[in-house]
Structures are given as C-alpha cells and as structure tokens.
Amino acid sequence: MTVLAAHASWIDASRREPEGPLAPLQLVAPDGSLTEHGRAYGVDATLASSLYRDMVLGRRLDSEGLALQRQGELSLWLMSWGQEAAQVGSIRALRPSDMVFPSYREHVAAMCRGITPGEIASQWRGVSHSGWRPDDRRFHIYSLVLGTQTLHAAGYATGVAMSDSDEIVAVYFGDGAASQGDVNEALNWSAAKSLPLLFFCQNNQWAISTPTSQQMGAALHQRAAGFGMTSFHVDGNDVLAVHAVTQAAADHIRSGGGPAFIEAQTYRRAGHSSSDDPGRYRTNDEVASWELRDPVTRMEALLRGLGISDGFFGEVQEQADQLATEMRAACRSLPRPDLADLFDNVYAEAHPTVTAERRQFLAHRASLEGV
Amino acid sequence: MAIHEFHLPDVGEGLTEAEIVAWHVAPGDTVAINDIIVEIETAKSVVELPCPYSGVVAALHGEVGQTLDVGTLLITVGDSASEPAPAPSAEPPAPVEAAVPESAPEAKPLVLVGTAPKEAEARKRRLSGRASAKPPVRALAKTLGVDLERLAHADDSPISREEVETAAGRHPDVDAAVAAPAPGRALDASDGDVARETRSPIKGVRRVMADAMTKSAFTAPHVTLFHTVDVTATMDLLADLKQDREWQGRRVTGLLLVAKALLLTTRRFPGINDRWDEKAQEVVRHGFVNLGVAVASPRGLLVPNIKDAHGLALSQLADALDELVDKARSGKTQPADMTGGTITITNIGALGVDAGTPLLNPGESAILAFGAVRERPWVVDGEMVIRKVTELSLSFDHRLVDGQLGAAVLTELANILSDPRRAMLYA
C-alpha cells in the first residue's frame, strides 16, 4: 500500500496560498512631499487646491456635527474625521451623473455632491430617516444596515448596463461591512454579470472595537480580485492618489472592463459614533501615528510647498466657519415631523389599514387635546 | 444682556446622568462657540462638551465630582458686549427634551393604557363571576332590561334567548312594535323606604320625542279620520305567505301588508306624501316615499324610516322592516335613519287598542295608525258572518290635506286591505 506524500511538489502546481497585500499607491507622502510616483504623475495645483478646500470644509462639517451632538441638538453623530481624502478624492473623480450609494459615514462625499449640512443632520436629529432625496444629486440615502447598499448598487448598475450610457455606479462601505453576506453576494454578482460598478471600501482599520486583523483573513483588495474583478490598493489619506486611482478605475469600468474595487487605507480618528469610547480598545500610540499621516495637514504642506498663499488658506478657513454657522442654524431649525403625515408615506396607493389608523390617531390626539 | 442656559444633554443615546470630571472654564471667562467647557463621565465614556454659545461665563451649576441628571442646568453664559447673541434662546434646546427620559424613574406614572395591577385584579374577579351567555343573548338581556345574574345557572351553562325573553315577560310572536321598558325606577313592593315621588331627568330620546310632538302638534292643524276595514282577505294572504317556501325565514306581519297598502295608496294619492315648506312658502311633492315606522325601543319611541320604500318589492320591504326593527331594538338606529321621512305608519294594534289620533311626525303630512285585528260580526251579502276586522286611523295636516283627500286615502286603503287583489291595478 502506498501513501500519498503530504507535500508532493506536483500538488503545488494546483495549489495556491492567499496573497498578501499589494503596496498601496501613494503620490504624496505624509509630510507633503511628492513620492516617486507622485513626481511621475505630476500635480495639478488647481485640482489639489480644490480637493483641499473640500477636505477642510468636510472636516469642519463633521466636527460641527459632533459639537451639536454634545450640545444635545443631535441624538447621534457618526464622525468622518480622518477619512476626508478617501471621500473627497473618490467622489470628485466621478461624474456628477454617476449614481453613488453611500453607507452612513460619507458626510464629506455627500457635501461634495451638494447635499447641505442641514439635510445631512436631519436623520441624526431624529426628525427624519433621511434628509435628502436621492435623485437630483445622484446620491442615495444613507443605509444603516451594513453593506445592504452594495446589492442595491449592483441592481442599479444592472439597470445602467441595459442602457447605452457610460455612467458608472459607485458604492461606499467599510472594512467591517465587507464581512456581511450581502457585500460578498454583491461582489460575486457584479463580477459574474460584469456590472459597471465601483466598490469603494474605506478601510478605516476599525469596526467599532474590532480591528481589521480580526475582521478578515485576506486583504480586501485581494478578496475582491478573488471574486474576479480589477482591484486597487491606495493610501486613502492621500487625496491625489485616491483621485488618480478612482479615475483609473472609473475609466476601466466605463470602457467595458467590468466592476472594479478600490481599497483605501485610512483611519477613523474618532470613535465609531458619539456614543463610543475608543480609548477602551485603541492605544494612544496608534492614534498618534495616524495623526502624523493626516490627509488635511498633508495637503496643506504640499500646497504651501507649491507656493499657495496664506490668503488662500485664510479664505478656506472663513468658508469653513461660514459652513459651521450655517450648519448650526440649519440643524436647530429643522422642523419636527407630524406622525399624521407619516401615514401618507407608507404606500403609494390607498391602504385600508393605514387610512383607518390615521383616522384613529387623529381622533385619539384630538381627544387628548380636548378638541 | 441676555443669559443663555446650557442643560446637560444625553450624549450617548439613552444616558440618564453624568458626573462632572473637570471644568475647563470659570465664571468670567470669555468663551467662543464650541470651546470645550467641561469634561463629563457617563456610563459609556468620558466626554468633552463644547459650548453652544459665545460670551462670558456667568455661572457654573455643578461641582467636580457631582453627578447631574440629564436635562439639569449645567452652565449659564451671558452675551459679551461686542458679540451679538447667537441664535439659540434661553430655553433648553428641543432635542434635549426628546432625549431626556423621566428623571425619576420611580415617580414615572404607569403609561400602559388600561388598568394598574390592583384594578386589574378586581376586574378579573368580577369577570370570572359573570353569568355566561352568548354575546347576542347578552345584548338582548341588556335591551330588555333583564339582569342576567339572576338567571345564571348553577352549572354555569349559558343562559338561552328564551330564558331572557320569558324573564322579560315578552311573547316572541309579538309584532314589530315592542313595548318600551318604563324609564325611571319602577315602584318595587320590596322597597322598604318608598319615596312619594321619584324623578327622572328629561333627556335623550324622551326629550327629542317631546320636542317633536310639541312642534308637530302646534304647527300643523291635525285632523283624524277613522275607518273600519274587513281585513280577512289580507289575513288569509298573510297565512299563505307564511307557508310559502320563498318566504321561509322572513318575518311576515300585518304591519308589512298594511305598509305595502299604504305605499300603493300614496302612488294614487301622492298628496298625503307632500311636505309643507313654511320657509319657502311652497308645497313639496316628493318623487319617493321614505316610510317612517314608529318603534318603541329601549331608548324610547323612535321613528326611523325606510328610504325609497315605494320602490321595494314586498320581500325587500319585509327585509327592510326587519332590519329597522332589529336596529331599533338593539339601540343601533343611526341619526340618518331618522331624518328624511315623508309619511309614517304606526301599529297601535300591537298595544292592544283599536284606534287613536296619532300626532304627525314633524315635516310630514300624514300618519296612519292601525289597530288590533279582531274577529267581529260583519255583514256580507246580507248575511251575518264573523270577519277579521281592524280600525284605520289617518291623521293629516289640514293645511295640505283636506277631508276629501283623507277620506279617499282611507277608502283606497280599505279597498286594498279588504281585497288585496286590487294591488294588481297598480303599476
């Protein structure tokens, strides 16, 4: 009787180990200097300034949101602090007509698409489930069930594929959400159907208190490649690199290359939400190390290096202050909903239970008011 | 100078209190919007609170180490001279209200609709002690004023409909009009201390009826004509219908056939179905008959009407009468049922009498009463025979209806009721 040798070399031809991560693309180093790739790619100062502005405004929107929560004006706020480059760089590389499906932390991307701070604040204040309509700014409402939007995006992309358009669809989600069944179904589905869909994963290193090392067994961009799509790995705190990679991915999709995946390495500088206490599970050292890789200070350094004047930075700060004032005012003046109105939004067509219950509610309310 | 108050918010989705860890400002300090003013520790974490106002700190309302409830005043900030007051007013910000739970959970009243535990127990005890009866029987008992508890069986088997009806002293075969239970307390021989008079308030149906009768009596000049009718043929028809297969399960009564005769008659003499419109100074001729039927219900005398009775076939009329009576008995007559009547019929025969001078239902011009059907001596072809005879009493509004019309109506009614075949003459 013969026994197969456990490690016969001819088995190896049909055997594969999971691959480690690729080097993430970086054009601008944390200190603001250009990398080798950055020098080769070149810098468009106008674009860089514009992206910087959006990042500063987005950061201010986020910090104001947190302050408002601490002041009792919002019941909850999820911070996008630290992820400005990942959001701005990507969404600015898309066309305004490309439909975007966010998760629930893409306030900066939303702002870039023209959604106002008041509209963003609305659901966190508890007066609505969404402050904006998806159609006009091509930005779907937030999804709080993790990863569910990846399937919606895949469906939308299916519809796009049936038209002659070269639109693409982009969907945002995080490292934690990527473990959900729906996300993996979407990845497989898109690759199988060669859908015009860009998966943009902001790997901010943490899913509440679970680090990525406990979240997955392979790098996200490798997983995506395993599903059968072109994947990119990028320094998510380098807005120019994010922009470049998104551009490349979008071009790939538009020219019929099928779906694409971008893993953007970034960091969630605050807790998961205003209810979280990240000090319980993260070290100060780690937080400090990521502060050194901050996307906004990096760009400021780059721009100053390019000779952009103080006046520009001052003007951006003023704009940020203005946005903050607007946000505070808008948030405080958000109207409270009337439950009576909500009965109208459940079904498109008349529904006997809804009709009857609305009547009961109004009667009950009137009886309490002594009307 | 305006003073702005900042109350401790709920910073963690449902937190109720926080401990002050450290103040970052002191009274007299100038603060800008979002400057950190205090660190607080909640059940979840240590949190820095940014100031919602810019100005000068007027006062701190808690000490380091002190635990405050969410919603408590934390700091007051006065306007500084140079800066305009920011938007928020002095009252606590709205979402804090929404986020703040009742601060003293023990004091929170029971919110559940229904009964607090003690009450619920008592109710339960009462319920288990109730006599058992099916819902419709229970309703009938209520209508007839029968106390089910007195009829309860020792073995708790359900009380039957027959038992309730017997207890009410009511014969199941009685016609539509049901004797109403007397309002107020009946004098009971077993009462020890009988008062010399008892008082019951004038309200509800009784008041409505009183108002209607008064209005009717003092507006329309009433005249009543009487006619005695041999209704033997109608009673034979009644008996035949009761045997008819198609009429099984339907209530066939004298009231039904007299009503039908009245409806036919109004076709020939529409004048008794007219209305005197004093306000418009016009007489209204109706193209329809909404037939009112006087019913004594548990609430008192009601006169609901059958809409468009003129168009109903006999079977439909029977069903409509049934429904009308059922509704009245069970107290379900709607206001809409009682308006819009054009002529009324009342069965006083069910009360055991022959004739009367009924009052018009306000707004109508005629009302027909018919009495008990009795066997009486009658002359037919010169011979004395026993026939079934009843009295018709027709009251009418003499502004609209004169004696000639009134008599013609009664005559025609008599003709139909003494020979129902006459109905063939009608369209």
Add this chain to the structure above:
Amino acid sequence: MLRMTLGAALNTGLRTAMEKDDRVIVMGQDVGALGGVFRVTDGLQKTFGADRVFDTPLAESGIVGTAIGLALRGFRPVCEIQFDGFVYPAFDQIVSQLAKMRARSGGAISLPIVIRIPVGGGIGAVEHHSESNEAYFAHTAGLRVVSCSSSDDAFHMIQQAIESDDPVIFYEPKRRYWEKSDLHQEASLGLHQARVVREGSDCTVVAHGPTVATALAAADAAQEDGFSVGVVDLRSVAPLDLETLREQASTSGRVVVVHEASTFGGIGAEIAASITEACFYRLEAPVLRVGAYNLPYPPAKVEDHFLPDVDRVLDAIDRTLAY
C-alpha cells in the same frame, strides 16, 4: 373563456404584463432558459430576451437587493424566490429595505417590485420546500401580501401586482400549479378584494391559497349533512378585505379560518380578532382557526396529518355549530 393550469395562467399573466410595459423584468434562479423549476416563466426569455428575463446567481438576498437597485433605476422587477423556505436569506432585504424605503425617504422612493414565492405543502417535498410564511410579511408595514388560489385569480392578480407601485409578496400555491380551471378575460375583483366563492348561512369558512379547495370540499361535505357553509377566498392577506369578511360573518354568525401556516401567530389570529371586534353581537360562536400544528414542517410521509385537511375543517365547523 380559456381553461388552463394555474402555472400557465401565471405565465400568460407575466407575458401580458411584459408586453404592456417595457420596464417589467423577470429575474430569479433558473427563470431564463429553464423557464423556472415550475415552468412559470417558460418561454419568456425567448420572447423578451436575456436583458428582460435573466438568471441570477444563487443568492436570495442578492435577488431582492439588486431588484431594489433596478427599481431605483426605473424598472419594475418581478423576482422569483424558488421556494418558500429559501426566502429567509432575503428577509432583511425584504423587511428592512424593500418595505421601508418609501417611508424612510419621505415618499420620494417607489419600489414597484413583485416577489413571487411558490408556497405551501402537500407535494411530498423535502425540508424547506413546503413552508407557509405569509404572517411575517403580513406583519411588516410597507408590504402588500397576496395569495392566489385559481387560474383566473393567478392571471389577473399577477398583472395587478405588477401594476402596483408598492412592493407585493405574491404567493403561489405550488400544490395547485398543475390544476386546470377557467380564466375570464376581465378581472372580476381588485387585487385586495376577497372573493365569496360560495354563500352560506350556517357557517363561513375563510381560506386563502392552497386551502381554498380544502374549504370548498368541506363545504360540500357539510351540505350533504344539511348545513349551508360558505367559503371566502381571502386573495389578499395584507390588507384584508374586512368589508367582505364582516358581511359574511354577520350573515352566518359562525366563522372558521383555515390556513396551512401554523395556527399560533398565524394570520387567522388577526382575522379572528378583526371579525370578533366588528361583529361581536352577530356571532353565535367564537371564530375558530384551523392551521398546521406548532411544529417545524415534518417529513413528507406525515405531512397529511400535519396540514389542515377536510376532516379537521369539518371538525371545526361542527364545533362552531355546537355553540
């Protein structure tokens, strides 16, 4: 008037709907070339092409999730979930996303999606292929839930469901797929109206989907004993046609509800509560319910003892008459 199987009626209805409106698409596992495991979508891909009739990967959550995306893009997807027991992976997409998106968006978003589900037992199937799960979806605000029982209803209701701008869970009684009955050209009822299949003055049996035939068989048997038993086909589980139920309950005073789903927590409970509240003084007996026992669906060889059959319905009728 045509005569065809329930499955063929669905096929014809789908075909008609797709001819009327370009935006209607059909998607699911094996619906394309195979025409569906029950052949309900047979021939549709050939007629309308692989863009409008396509096979999906084996992922129920994916089916409903992508349907949502397609609806956002302006299409009117008709999804097939291959068997009742396999709808559960899609549960979140159905109750958290599909049902709520209109409300969450303040009425801005419409999701005119139909989810077709072959339902029920009695076909000797293996596990998870004989479930009755309408109660979960009936209980979810934002969804409409319907259940056809005949070829005529299948033909008209599938079209009406597709025309609705609301999400519709569309149950098809798989044990009836191969039964033939008459189809009328014109729809006689709206999507959410119940059908009085048979008038009855002694007792009313309320059923839907596969149990309508059971109810009719019981009514026939009762008639031989001299009892007049009516049958109401609910057709719509949510919303219920309370007007028709009230009318019939008030007439007979006795109601028995029959459904394949387990009695406990089934829609029979909702019906019983609603009828009792509306018709209290007309009822001669409490509303009785006949459903499956509160057990996970058993092996095929004992399913006949598990599901409500004619005998159990007759028992219930007897019990109501005894009150």
